[in-house]
Amino acid sequence: MMKILITGSKGFIGKNLVYKCLQEGYEVIEFDRDNSINDLASKIHEADFIMHLAGINRPKETNEFYEGNYDLTQKIIDFVKPENRNIPILLSSSIHAAVDNDYGKSKKMAEDTLFNFSRETENPVFVYRLANTFGKWCKPNYNSVIATFCYNIAHGKDIQINDRDTELPLVYIDDIVDSFISCIGKEANGSIKNVEPIYKIKLGEVADLLYKFKNSRDDLFVPNLSNGFEKKLYSTYLSYLPEDEFSYPLKxxxxxxxxxxxxxxxxxxxxxxxxxxxxxxxxxxxxxxxxxxxxxxxxxxxxxxxxxxxxxxxxxxxxxxxxxxxxxxxxxxxxxxxxxxxxxxxxxxxxxxxxxxxxxxxxxxxx
The missing domain is CATH 2.60.120.10 (Jelly Rolls)
Structure with a gap:
C-alpha cells in the first residue's frame, strides 16, 4: 500500500485530503504543528509520496512567513536527499506567489527551491498555485471570506462588505483534493499547476447567493444546481449550519x-x-x-x-x-x-x- 505523507494534515485542505486518500485506499502519514522536525524526518523515511500543505499565512512576525513556508520546504528537501530514492513532492503554493509581499515572496522561494531540487536530482515535484479556496471545514472569521460569510449568515450574524464589486478567484476543496491525488503515479513536467475550474465571482454576488440559501427554508426554492459554483457554494453553506438547526418546519x-x-x-x-x-x-x-x-x-x-x-x-x-x-x-x-x-x-x-x-x-x- 502506497504511503502518503501529508504535512499540515490538520488544516482545512489537509483534513479533506486525508479522508480522500484513505477512501482511495492509500495509507496516510500525518504531520502537523504538534509534531517536531525529528518527527518529520522519520515520517519522510516511511513515505512514498509527500503532499506538502503546511505553511504560514497569518503570522505574528514577518519572519514567520519565511520560516513556515520556505524553511520548512527546505527541511523536507534536506530529509529527502539522504533517502537516495525519488520521493515525489507536491507543494501547495498560492496565487500570491506572484505578488511582491512577504507572504508571496516566501511562497515563491519555496517553489523555486523545489524546482531547483528537481532539476538537480530528477526528483519529481508538483507545484500548485491555489486561488482562494472554499469548502467544508474551513475556519470562519480567520482568513477565508467564504467561510466567514457562510458561518455568520447561517448563525444570524452580520457580514461586512466593503466593495460588492470586488472579484474573487475561487476554487473548491473537492476539486483541489481530486487534482492532488491525480498526481500520484504521474510524471511531473516542472511547471506551475492550477486547479480548475477557477470561479471568478464578485463579493456581492456571493453574499446574495448565501442569503438566498438562508431564505430557501421559507420560500422553498432550491439553488440552481446546474451552475457549478452555486452547487458547491450551497454544499459549503450547509456545512456551517448550527447543529441544532439542521431541521426546519414546513407550512x-x-x-x-x-x-x-x-x-x-x-x-x-x-x-x-x-x-x-x-x-x-x-x-x-x-x-x-x-x-x-x-x-x-x-x-x-x-x-x-x-x-x-x-x-x-x-x-x-x-x-x-x-x-x-x-x-x-x-x-x-x-x-x-x-x-x-x-x-x-x-x-x-x-x-x-x-x-x-x-x-x-x-x-x-x-x-
Whole structure:
C-alpha cells in the first residue's frame, strides 16, 4: 500500500485530503504543528509520496512567513536527499506567489527551491498555485471570506462588505483534493499547476447567493444546481449550519380531509409537495391545459382515476406504498385520487410548474 505523507494534515485542505486518500485506499502519514522536525524526518523515511500543505499565512512576525513556508520546504528537501530514492513532492503554493509581499515572496522561494531540487536530482515535484479556496471545514472569521460569510449568515450574524464589486478567484476543496491525488503515479513536467475550474465571482454576488440559501427554508426554492459554483457554494453553506438547526418546519395546509404541504420549489423544474389523505377521502376532480404532475403513493392504498374531458370512459390505477409506482397525470384528463385503505395515504406529488394563484390552470370537473 502506497504511503502518503501529508504535512499540515490538520488544516482545512489537509483534513479533506486525508479522508480522500484513505477512501482511495492509500495509507496516510500525518504531520502537523504538534509534531517536531525529528518527527518529520522519520515520517519522510516511511513515505512514498509527500503532499506538502503546511505553511504560514497569518503570522505574528514577518519572519514567520519565511520560516513556515520556505524553511520548512527546505527541511523536507534536506530529509529527502539522504533517502537516495525519488520521493515525489507536491507543494501547495498560492496565487500570491506572484505578488511582491512577504507572504508571496516566501511562497515563491519555496517553489523555486523545489524546482531547483528537481532539476538537480530528477526528483519529481508538483507545484500548485491555489486561488482562494472554499469548502467544508474551513475556519470562519480567520482568513477565508467564504467561510466567514457562510458561518455568520447561517448563525444570524452580520457580514461586512466593503466593495460588492470586488472579484474573487475561487476554487473548491473537492476539486483541489481530486487534482492532488491525480498526481500520484504521474510524471511531473516542472511547471506551475492550477486547479480548475477557477470561479471568478464578485463579493456581492456571493453574499446574495448565501442569503438566498438562508431564505430557501421559507420560500422553498432550491439553488440552481446546474451552475457549478452555486452547487458547491450551497454544499459549503450547509456545512456551517448550527447543529441544532439542521431541521426546519414546513407550512402544512390542514383540513378535515388531511393535509397538503409544499416541500421544494425550483425556478425551472417545478415543485414537489406532500399530500396526506384520510381514509375514504377523494381529492382532485380537476384537469389542466398545460400543467402536468407525477403522483407517487409512498404509504397507504388508493385509486387514481382519469377521464378524458372529451370522453365518458373512466380509467383506474390502483396505487400502494407496498409497490412504488409513479403515475403521470396528463393534460386534458380530469383526475382524482381516493384513499381506499384504513390508514392515512401519503402521496409525493411533483408538478412541472410553481403554483400561480393568478393563473392556476386548474378546472373543476368530476371524473
Amino acid at each position: 402544512m395546509n390542514v383540513d378535515n380531509r388531511g393535509s397538503f404541504t409544499e416541500f421544494v420549489k425550483t425556478v425551472d423544474r417545478g415543485q414537489v409537495s406532500i399530500n396526506i389523505s384520510k381514509p375514504g377521502i377523494v381529492k382532485g376532480n380537476h384537469w389542466h391545459h398545460t400543467k402536468n404532475e407525477k403522483f407517487l403513493v409512498v404509504s397507504g392504498k388508493g385509486i387514481i382515476r382519469f377521464r378524458d374531458v372529451n370522453s365518458s370512459e373512466i380509467i383506474e390505477y390502483l396505487v400502494s406504498g407496498e409497490k412504488l409506482e409513479v403515475i403521470d397525470i396528463p393534460v386534458g384528463y380530469t383526475h382524482n385520487i381516493e384513499n381506499i385503505g384504513d390508514t392515512d395515504m401519503v402521496t409525493v406529488m411533483w408538478c412541472n410548474e410553481i403554483f400561480d394563484k393568478d393563473n392556476p390552470d386548474t378546472y373543476y370537473l368530476e371524473v
